[in-house]
Amino acid sequence: MGVLGFRGTDSVDEISIRALALLEPEGLDAEGQGWQQRKSVQTRIAILDAAIDCLQTHGYGRTTTQLIAEIAGISRGAMLHHYATKQDLIASVIDYTVYKRWEIFLDGIRALKDPARIQKMAGIEISWNSLQTPEYAAYLELAIAARTDPNLAKIFLPRARRLDQTALAETIRAFPEWAHDLEGYALAMDYATATLSGLLINRDTWPESSQREVRAFLGKTIAMLRHGDLNRAA
């Protein structure tokens, strides 16, 4: 049976672990390697975390290789040894942030018992949590910058599209109640992601009370979508 086939007897744990495996970035597993290899992976992760920190607090435009190296605690020369160019580094950041985002999402799903998982607000809360992480903030910065930076778009768009598709196909396995309706699940995910992303952008401009109301209303909307109370076709 292929990895895309369904096996109704699998637990949510097994399903989500397998989903994550498909999103895992390459070159970051130090299992069964020598000391140099392990050290290399460790340094690389420190660099990626530093880059995420930098993107989150200073934005893409003000994220410099100098700053990343400082935060990572190594010299700029050492960093350029692992990532020869800024593009190479950013490419790895994209894969890494997407993986982390869905890891947090699936962790949240897994932590719920089945009855709680299908309650109307649970999915939104967990989505909201996975969107409030430094990793997603960094991803959002890149997504935004990619719209106006051709060089960045060249490495961002192919990855983002592929990872988006993979994440959609894999995370639905954690929602048996959506299994029969992939299109509905896709719409719900896109809808929630769009609204919450928009909320994230305006978080400093809008009052907290407005943001809370929008989130609460979104939860009810998604619940109705799942129950079929709002048929999608116009």
Next chain:
Amino acid sequence: MGVLGFRGTDSVDEISIRALALLEPEGLDAEGQGWQQRKSVQTRIAILDAAIDCLQTHGYGRTTTQLIAEIAGISRGAMLHHYATKQDLIASVIDYTVYKRWEIFLDGIRALKDPARIQKMAGIEISWNSLQTPEYAAYLELAIAARTDPNLAKIFLPRARRLDQTALAETIRAFPEWAHDLEGYALAMDYATATLSGLLINRDTWPESSQREVRAFLGKTIAMLRHGDLNRAA
């Protein structure tokens, strides 16, 4: 009667014109002035339009004073005569883009006949149109950059908050059917703006069909919100 009072007999035309007046930027009206003043305003608008173009196509990080001057068709020295520093220029761009955004929105509302205006998709379509303009793209770039750029935030946030509040209080006048429910109107506006902004950010990543579905679903959601089918309180 104060400018904030309601006058049920006013036409939508009169109402929206008065709403715009409160949002109009200062120093851009050349009425009854001498030749130098008129020339100055004309050049300043050329600079603002160039800045909007630049922000839209290159993003805030890559928007340089050099590029703006080039697009505006004047020398960099001449531009710095009108806007001594980049901050001064950006501050004017904020006011200008917000004004333009609501001008387009109210123009769209005004163009509808009353029966059409209260149809469920009309509001979303017009909102969507006002969010697809170069002016709003530029505003969004600034809103995003302001989250990670303290210097920009200092000039952006106060303006954005004030203009947001003014726009909300004024544009509701164009919707008699919302007049009794300011909170509901605010929620609908925030909700639609958040979702459509999120859509705008991911426009290059997501397939067009997904974006269309999200928009259609948003329209139905807002319609239900107005009809009270979805009570807001949890």
Next chain:
DNA sequence: CATAACAAACAATCTTGCCGGTTTTTGCTG
């Protein structure tokens, strides 16, 4: 003549990619 609009050049600061040099780890060989 004073002021506004406009132009061009300049210094100071940043950022990137590259290059030479040092230390540590690995693997081969006698």
Next chain:
DNA sequence: CAGCAAAAACCGGCAAGATTGTTTGTTATG
């Protein structure tokens, strides 16, 4: 198993290019 050369990790400095604000100069208006 000792020794040694290759490779990997790491560091500091440099030149080229870009961006901002200032300054000096020119033309047109009041």
